[in-house]
Amino acid sequence: MSVSNPELYLKIGDQDEFNIEDKVQGLTFLGDDSTPALANTYQEISGIDGSKLQYTTFSRYQVVANFCLFFRDWQDYKLAKHQFYRLFTSRQQIRMRTDVESAIVRFVYPNLPEIKPDQNGSHYATFSMSFDNPSGFRYSLYRSDGTYSNDDDGVQFGMNLHNNEDQYNYHFTTKLFKVFNASDIPLDPWKYKSDLRIIVKFSGNSLKLTNTTTNTEWAYNKPSNGQDTIILDGIFTTLNGNPASANSDYGTISLATEWNNFTVDGADSVDITFSFPFVYI
Template sequence: MIIISKPWIRIKAENEDEINPCDIISGLTFLGDDTSPNLTNNYQDLSGQDGSLSTYSNFNRTVVNARFWLHFKDYYDLKLAQHDIFRLFMNKKLMRIKTDAEPAIVKFVRSGNFSVEPVVENANDAVFSIPFENPSGYKFSLLRSDSLYTYDEEGWQIGMNLPNGEDLVYRHTVPQFKIYNASDIPIDPYYQRHDLKIIVKFNGNSLQLVNKTNGTSWTYNKSSNGSDIIVLDGINTTLNGTPASANTDYGNLVLEKGWNDIVATGATTVDSTFSFPFIYIG
C-alpha cells in the first residue's frame, strides 16, 4: 500500500509555541506553498563605452505563497473562521514557518494582505493564498550547526548539501580543524550581516583564528586563563558577556561554501565552537 502523507504547515510567532493552524481552525487544510529567489543584478553605464559594467548582485526579499482550503457549514461558520485566520496570521510579528516538504528548513516571514471568500456565491468552500513576505530572501536550517543532530531526523533532510559519510563537527579542542558550511552561499557576517557565532576558551597571551581557505581572520589581543568565555558574534566580541571588541583587531571570519580550513595560533590550549544556521536560496 502506498501511503501519501498530508501536507502540513507549522508556524511559530515570536516568543510563542509552534502550532499547526489546521489543528486549531476547523475545516482548514494546507495545500502547499511556493516561492522563488529574487536576485537583482546591478550595472553601471559608462559614457562612450558599449554595454554596461556589472557592479554587484544581491538577493532581495521574496514572497512565500501558502495555499489553503477552508470548508465551512454556513455564512456564520465562515465569519468565525475568517476571524480566527486573520487573528492567527495577521499579527505584525515575525513568524517562523516550515512545511512537510522541508521539515528541517525554515523561513522567517510576515503575513501580507489576503482575503478569505467563497469560491462562488453560496458555496461552502474557500480557496485562498497567504502571501508571506520573507524580508531576508533566505531559507535557514531549523537547527544551528553545533546542534544539527541533536534531534536526529528533525534536524536534517535531503537537500541540505550535507556530505555523505562525513562527520560534521563544530566544536574543536585542537589548533587545526575543518568547518563545513552546508549553505548555498558563503557565510559573511560583515557585508551580508549573516549569523555566525564563534565561542572560544583559550589559555595564552592571545588568540588568532585564521580561515586558510579565504584568508579572513580575527585576533583577540588579551591574555586568558582558559576559563573566560569569549564570543565573536558576527563582527562584535564579548568577554563573559561584556563588550570586548576593543581587545581585538576588529577582524571577522567568513565561511566559504563547503569545507573551511581553520587554524588557531597564539594559545597553548583552545576550545572553539562554530555556531550558525545554514542558509539556502529558493
C-alpha cells in the first residue's frame, strides 16, 4: 500500500496559494511539526515565599517544516536553492496549510535555512525551515459565515464540529438564538483582542444584544429602519462603514467555547450575522 507524500500550501500576501513543490524543482516536502507555547507571568511579593500567578498567555512559537532537495548536478542545485530562497523575500505574512490539515491555517513569517548537500558528492540536501507563528494559534480556513461542506475544503477532524455542521448557523432573524464557537478557546475582543464581527440590520428604536452564557452585552441606542448596516467589529461600532461607537453603549460581546445563548431586545425585527474564524491551539 503506497503512502503519498504530504503537501505544503503557501499564500504569500495577496498572491494566489501555491504548492511549494511546484515552485522549486526537485523539492519534496517531508512534513511539519510544532508545539503550542504558554507564557506565565508571576508577581514576586517581598517577605512571602513563592510567586503569585498573574496571568497566562499563548506565546508565539515556531513551525518546523522539513524538506529534501534532489538535484542532478551543481548547476541544478544552485538554481533550485535560489528558487527556494526567492519565495520568501517579500517580507509579507504567509498563510500556511498542509493537505493533512487542509481546513486549518497558520499565519507565519519565514526564517531562511541553510541549504547544502548532505555530504560531498551527494545529489540531495535535507534541511528544516522554521516559520514564526506570532499569534500562537491556528485558524479555520473560512470564517463562521463562510460556506462549509463535508469535503476537506471546509471541515476536517480536530475542528470540534463533530461532522454535523448543518446544525451550526451563524445568520439569524429571530430574537432568541444560539451561536456555536468551535474554537479551542473563548473569544473575547476586549480581553484577548479576538477577531469577532457581528453584522446587524434591525428595525425599531434601538437594539440590545445579550449573550446570556458569558453575561456580555452590546446596545445600539439609535433607531434604524432595517436598511442600515451596523457592525460591532471587536469593540468598535460602525454605521454603514462610518464610525458610530457613540451610538452604542460601548459594550462588547464575547463567546464561550461551544454553545452561546443570545437574546435580542428593543428591536421589532432583526437580521444578525456572526463572522469570526475558529481558533485552535
